[in-house]
Amino acid sequence: MDIKILKPLGAEISGLDLNILSEDDSLKIRQCFLDNSVLIFRNQKLNPSQLKNISSLWGKPLVHPVFKGIEGYPEIIEIRNYGEQYHTNAHWHSDVTFEESPPDATLLYSLVVPEEGGDTLFSNQYLAYDDLDHDLKSELSEKKAIHSNIGVLMLSGGDLKDAKTVEHPIFREHPETGKKALYVTEAFVKKIKDLDPKESQQKLEFLYSHASQEKYIYRHKWSKGDLIVWDNRSVQHFAEHGYGDNERTMHRLTTSGSKPY
């Protein structure tokens, strides 16, 4: 197995068929994931059953609370282009933070990729946290952000009676690495609890633009057969559009997580 470390986050692992992993390979992959937050495997052949099988390296596969899975695999959602008007993930987010225990990892496998556009951007939230001003860190260290599923419900045509909010810390400690990461996502956060609306809005706008600076970002240009696995506890991502009505089809699966602290 060859590992190429990318900057400012991520590692590309090659010389490996994910369908045939030794115990030692699995341990190395797990460690590399914790050290680099995003793993890239190219030229993989993964049908839904194999994708689900591999996901057990990161946890128990989860059924998405809003989007319906593919036939026979409720845990796998298909992300397919519907044209420029409907691009669901073109905003910075960590996955499903509107749940009490958001998923630890997401696996995204490319089936059809456009020649141009459709990159996914990943931003290192450990670095974003480290670089914050000391006073702001102290001020927000005990504060919670309120995350809501309303946007996803509206997008999916879900029942708005199922709308809910959850609270998570603004700075999250990674349960396995012990490092702190910035954990506010523009897609799902509504406000900072116990701040007046104006101050909450100002602070959030600052944190969003801080979190998505170029210096924290790895940009992935997809090829067919790429599998990317990212750590939702330390990374935010953004699915860029820019491929018009051309096809882009991916299979996505998330794995079980725990309550952020």
Ligand code: SIN
């Ligand atoms: C996602 O936001 O979960 C999917 C990202 C992508 O389609 O690139």
